[in-house]
Amino acid sequence: MQLDLNRYHPAPRRPGFVAPAGAVDAHCHVFGPGDVFPYSATRKYTPGDAPKEALFALRDHLGFERNVIVQASCHGTENAAMVDALLAAGDRARGIAVVPAGVTDDALAMLQAAGVRGVRFNFLRRLVDATPRAHYERILEKIVPLGWHVVIYFEAPELPELAPFIAALPTTVVIDHMGRPDVDLGIEHAQWRRFLDLMDAHPNIWVKVSGAERLSKTGSPYDDVVPFGRELVEHYSDRVLWGTDWPHPNMETHVPDDGLLVDFIPRIATTAALQRKLLVDNPMRLYWARSAMPDSDPFDDIPGTTLFDAQRSRQGYHLNMFCMSLMSALNRAAFKADERAYLETFPMTLEQRDAVLARHWNRMLELGGNIYYTSKLGATDGLSFQHLAAKMTGSTQEDYARMMLAGGRSVEGNRSKRVENRG
Numbered sequence: 001m002q003l004d005l006n007r008y009h010p011a012p013r014r015p016g017f018v019a020p021a022g023a024v025d026a027h028c029h030v031f032g033p034g035d036v037f038p039y040s041a042t043r044k045y046t047p048g049d050a051p052k053e054a055l056f057a058l059r060d061h062l063g064f065e066r067n068v069i070v071q072a073s074c075h076g077t078e079n080a081a082m083v084d085a086l087l088a089a090g091d092r093a094r095g096i097a098v099v100p101a102g103v104t105d106d107a108l109a110m111l112q113a114a115g116v117r118g119v120r121f122n123f124l125r126r127l128v129d130a131t132p133r134a135h136y137e138r139i140l141e142k143i144v145p146l147g148w149h150v151v152i153y154f155e156a157p158e159l160p161e162l163a164p165f166i167a168a169l170p171t172t173v174v175i176d177h178m179g180r181p182d183v184d185l186g187i188e189h190a191q192w193r194r195f196l197d198l199m200d201a202h203p204n205i206w207v208k209v210s211g212a213e214r215l216s217k218t219g220s221p222y223d224d225v226v227p228f229g230r231e232l233v234e235h236y237s238d239r240v241l242w243g244t245d246w247p248h249p250n251m252e253t254h255v256p257d258d259g260l261l262v263d264f265i266p267r268i269a270t271t272a273a274l275q276r277k278l279l280v281d282n283p284m285r286l287y288w289a290r291s292a293m294p295d296s297d298p299f300d301d302i303p304g305t306t307l308f309d310a311q312r313s314r315q316g317y318h319l320n321m322f323c324m325s326l327m328s329a330l331n332r333a334a335f336k337a338d339e340r341a342y343l344e345t346f347p348m349t350l351e352q353r354d355a356v357l358a359r360h361w362n363r364m365l366e367l368g369g370n371i372y373y374t375s376k377l378g379a380t381d382g383l384s385f386q387h388l389a390a391k392m393t394g395s396t397q398e399d400y401a402r403m404m405l406a407g408g409r410s411v412e413g414n415r416s417k418r419v420e421n422r423g
């Protein structure tokens with residue numbers, strides 16, 4: 001039977017590999033349907049419709065529990081089809097959006113509420129036009145405070161040029177389809193080693209071991225991709241994700257059978273422990289973590305502990321950026337010359353400004369400040385980290401140093417009441 005390359009496989013086989021309970025397909029898309037969710041006017045391809053109902057049926061057929069739905073280029077920055085699928089899936093799906101540089105806080109809040117946890121930057125010229133770096137910087141300013149991450153799609157030959165940009169990203173980064181190596185070159189080739197070097201140097205970079213059907217030159221069952229996937233799963237077992245890439249847009253050679261793709265998993269994740277990390281633990285940590293939810297502060301009753309979670313990071317963004325600005329001598333001089341005037345240049349709340357002016361260190365943390373940033377203000381005042389911690393705990397620098405040298409703060413009387421009550 002000749003299958004239509006522009007449509008997903010009409011009857012994928014049931015995989016032989018049984019995914020662990022709670023498995024996540026962390027890379028898939030929904031397309032349209034075009035009469036409800038029109039494709040972008042600037043799209044580079046027009047896919048066959050691949051609606052949410054078909055995605056959910058595939059999820060169940062493959063024995064998976066959850067999806068991460070990635071906004072595809074054919075829908076541009078109009079995320080409506082993806083959001084509609086997220087809302088229909090309830091807690092069983094999360095999303096990755098593509099947003100314009102001018103995206104508003106309200107639009108981001110709506111995406112967050114629907115289940116979006118990151119944005120995608122696509123560098124494939126056949127999918128999107130070249131985009132100035134300033135565009136990405138503007139988006140980063142808005143999404144990093146939300147605790148969102150960045151998904152990046154590029155092909156291996158572009159890595160040397162992109163690496164400094166990727167290395168500087170101030171959040172978790174997820175690279176699509178193993179960084180799209182040329183598998184004919186093999187895993188000893190400089191192209192692949194360069195990618196691994198990037199992974200080694202930056203523990204915040206994750207990778208999807210997906211896309212075997214795109215990378216393979218030999219075709220199903222994708223033997224030539226196995227060494228690449230296996231190396232990633234074995235070396236970076238805590239930061240790998242897997243996805244079907246359904247409905248497989250722009251395939252030129254064949255229409256992938258998603259059942260066969262699931263059967264590829266145990267060839268690259270060869271033990272039950274690795275499979276569990278790849279399919280359950282890692283995606284759950286990244287996409288379903290409690291800290292990504294508003295109003296979570298499970299440790300709020302530990303004396304002297306202020307949890308720095310996604311919500312506080314958002315609240316304290318400008319306060320922390322003010323602190324970081326003090327890394328420059330010129331800025332320190334400007335601040336010292338007129339503290340109030342300097343603080344006016346950051347859109348902080350009045351409470352945050354007052355806390356800075358009063359050097360109310362604990363209050364700064366309650367208002368979203370983070371000690372790693374506020375310590376820059378301390379250093380500007382000539383205070384070491386130890387002096388600062390002493391002030392924050394109501395002791396002297398000498399007593400604080402003694403306490404730390406004696407093993408640190410005792411846990412007695414300092415446990416969470418909820419944990420204590422559990423016995």
Ligand code: 0GY
Nearest residue numbers: 071072073074127245249250
């Ligand atoms: C993928 C891969 C492709 C397409 C897109 O955004 C997209 O249109 O991601 C591709 O053509 O390689 O991840 O689906």
